[in-house]
Amino acid sequence: MTRIAIATLGCKTNAYESAAIVGQFDGQDVLVVPFDEPADLYIINTCTVTNRTDFKSRNLIRKALQQKALNPLAKVIVTGCYAQRSPGEIEAMGGVDLIVDNQSKLDIATILREGSYQFGDIMNVTEFSYRPVSSMVDHSRAFQKIQDGCDFYCAYCAIPYARGHNRSAKLSDVVAQARLFVDSGYKEIVLGGVNLGLYRDGTNALPEVIQALHDIEGLQLIRLSSLEPQLITQEIISSLQNGKKLCPHLHIALQSGCDSVLGRMGRHYDTGQIRDLVDKLSSSIPSIALGFDVIVGFPGESLEEFEQTRKLLDALPIAYLHVFSYSKRKNTVAASLPNQVSAAEKSKRTAILAALSKRKKELYMRRLINDQVDLRGICEAHKDGYTTMLTDHYLRAYLPGELALGSLECCVPTKTYLDGVLGQVEE
Incomplete structure (x- = not known):
């Protein structure tokens, strides 16, 4: 029996692809084991969105190499966005058996079986790569990738160079994969991609995907x-509303x-459009949870510009923020911009927005409690006398109590509790 250990960094798209990698070994005599246990094959699916994720990727590679030192017959395979962007850095670490590009990662089982492989240029890829997945690795909800790549090339972002051009799954494959997840027992699917809103299959866009999945019996949450x-x-807003x-x-x-920072970032909207969008969403779906990604310390961001961001937020x-300190990525436009913000100042601004996020979440929870908004979810775990x-x-x-795991429950929030709310189950 071959023991496989896989570690995944980064986004939901990577999580889906790790499940697809493992799925390609179906029918073989394999056992998936935790990454810190002895294994015959270590696979690291890396991320390169920030310098920190590069660092985490290298740390996982070192851990795998330490395990390999105890079992010289073990193989270490590195793939993902860091591997795509920086294969030379990984090769220089020594001991890695195979570095696999992002497009070929779903064929790792075939590569190992056939023994021939050549690292590919992701920028030459034009077709979406689909492999059916029946189960996720250590997840209670299914992450489903329906789009890959991005052609926006924002000034700070390295991901287009690691993921290639925009491309989408066929709608028929999206539906088939969703049905496979439901048949495997999943009741919630998270639709994902590198730039999900770019999804297109002919005239079909994201609203058509949502409608097609609505028709799948047994699927309860999208x-x-x-x-x-x-x-x-507006079509997406209508889908959320209806x-x-x-x-x-x-x-x-x-x-x-x-607006001035958005312009330097190469973004394709202004704050007036953001206000209009949030107004539309809030008026159409009053209880909607809106979360924002925010980058602090982009090159040249002055205190006045940061304060404009803080005031808008x-x-x-909104319900919460995900705050990131700007990270200089090689070969991006922003890496060569003047007036780089110091690490200390970025940390200070991150702390300010983190505090704002905490306050916004508290206000949002209290609003849902006061309005007695119905909340739905799939029971995931039992903890200290509660089902979460x-x-x-x-x-x-x-x-309260130990409800059936995997069941869909509806509750009304009664008070804040720990990192969320206490819910009263509706009969």
Whole structure:
């Protein structure tokens, strides 16, 4: 029996691809084991969105190499976005048996079986690579990749160079994969991609995907991963408003609340459009959970520009923020821009927005409690006399007692509790 250990960094797209990698070994005599246990094959699916994720990727590679030192017959394979962007750095570490490009990662089992492989240029890839997945690795909800690549080339971002050009799955494959997940017992699917809003299959866009998945019997919740604000169309808003299975939650890649910074970033909208979008979403779905990605310390960001961002975020009815310090990525436009912000100043600004995020989440939870908003979710775990679930409004709910894991429950929030809310189950 071959023991396989796989470690995944980064986004939901990577999580889906790791499951697809493992799935390619189906039918073989294999056992998936924790990454820190002895194994015959170590696979690291890396990320390169920031310098920190590069560092984490290298750390995981070193851990695998330490395990290999105890078992010289073991193999170490590195793939993912860091591997795509920096294969030379990985090779220089020594001891890695195979570095696999992003397009070929889903064929690792075949590569090992056939023994021939040549590292490819992701920028030459034009077709979406689909491999069916029946189960995720250590996840209670299914992450489903339906789009890959990005052609926006924002000034700070290295991902287009690691993922290649925009490309999408066929709608028929999307539906087939979703049905496979449901047949495997999953009741919630998170739709993801590198730039999800760019999904296209002929005339079919994201709203058509949502409608097609609504028709799948047994699928109870559909969740969207991060979207670019300019790609949130009226059709998507209508889907959120009318779709009974679609979670009232959007995670929006805002990045800055200052027009001059957005311009330097190469973003395709301004703060006026953001206000209009949030107004539309809030008026259409009053209880919607809106989360924003925000980058602090982009080159040249002055205190006044940062304050514009803080004021905008403070004024908007958002539920939470994901705050990132700007990270210089090689071969991007922003890496050569003047007036780089110091690490100390970036940390200070991160702390300010983190405090704002905490306050916004508290206000959002209290609003849902006061309005007695129904929350739905799939029961995930038992903890200290409660059953926990991640609700459709992206809040952790704690339900009294030990309810059946995997069941869909509806509750009304009664008070804040730990990192979420206590819920009263509706009979």
